[in-house]
Amino acid sequence: MQIQDFDKIIQKRRSVRVYDETAPFDESVVKRGLDRAVLSPNSSNMQLWEFYWVKSQEVHDSLTKACMGQSAAKTANQLVVFVTRQDKWKERAKWNLANLEKQFEGKELTSRDKRAFDYYRKLMPLVYRYDPFGLNTLLRTIIVFFMGFSKPFLRIRNNGDQRVMTHKSCALAAQTFMMSLASEGYDTCPMEGFDSDLVKKILKLPSIAEITMIVACGIGKPEGIYSERLRVPNEKVIFEV
Ligand SMILES: Cc1cc2nc3c(=O)[nH]c(=O)nc-3n(C[C@H](O)[C@H](O)[C@H](O)COP(=O)(O)O)c2cc1C
Known part of the structure; x- marks a missing residue:
């Protein structure tokens, strides 16, 4: 792929808020977008995300209501909901461990290989474990304080840190999806203007799951681009250090 092609994709992607509901819509574009989204970089390859491709008109209508009637949701040919699943950490750590076991089957483990196992056996529980009473947060705060006292140490302490971690990866998947389309x-x-409790109820998600964003997709109408694409000057946000 040429650099010019990538630039065209970047220029093409705008947040479009009005779609042509009558335009032919090729669902396979969404399928490919999701297949590419799962290949996004994600923290420790834990893949604590889920993507809900909304095919039912009833669910679409309910989500439009949850998006407070936003025109992007209402007129979208389809919607995809990007969800974080912090609660799946044990399952995903096990999955990664099983892959390592397969990869190293019958092989004498080097200290580097052992570190890979420790990563999912020891570090992931330390980073992701949570409980309703905050005991794990307390334990982590103490560990981070002592371990990070005199050397760099991962500053994941509380549920806020864990939530940020999962949303980062999920947002990258959403970006891959949008670039693919x-x-x-x-x-x-992309939309974050929604009632997240309502979205979770509509999708029957557990309370620990969170909605990173809902992405409206379709063939946009010219009037769906509300304004010129403006950004603050680069020197306000890009720094050479
Ligand atoms: C996390 C996130 C949430 C957003 N939420 C909404 C939203 O609820 N409704 C909306 O119309 N646009 C939403 N946007 C779109 C932004 O307003 C838009 O990306 C920004 O104005 C820049 O314009 P551009 O995407 O066309 O470059 C959201 C964008 C992001 C990244």
Whole structure:
């Protein structure tokens, strides 16, 4: 792929808020977008995310209400909900361990290989474990304080840190998805303007799950681009250090 092609994709992707509901919509574009989204970089390859591809009109209508009637949701040909699943950490750590076991089967483990196992056996529980009373937060805060006293140490202490961690990866997946659609001539609009409790109820998600964003997809109408694409000057946000 040429650099110019990538630039075209970047320029093509705008947040489009009005879609042509009558335009032919090729669902396979969404399928490919999701297949690419799962290949996004994600923290420790824990993949604590889920993607809900909304195919039912009833669910679409309910989500539009949860998005407070936003036109992007209402007129979208389809919606995809990007969800974090912090609660799946044990399952995903096990999955990673099983992969390591397969990879190293019959092989004498080097200290580097052993560290890979420790990563999922010891570090992941330390980082992701949570409980309703905050005992793990307390324990982590103490460990972080002592371990990080005289050397760099991962500053994951509380549930806020854990939530940020899972949302980062999920947002990257959403971005991959949007770029994928843009690369195939489709439009999207990421949304965080919604009632998250309602969205979770509609999708029957447990309370620990969180909605990173809902992405509207379709063929945008020209009036769906509300304004010129403006950004603060680069020197306000890009620093050479
Ligand atoms: C996390 C996130 C949440 C957003 N939420 C909404 C939203 O609820 N409704 C909306 O119309 N646009 C939403 N946007 C779109 C932004 O307003 C838009 O990306 C920004 O104005 C820049 O415009 P551009 O995407 O066309 O470059 C959201 C974007 C992001 C990244």
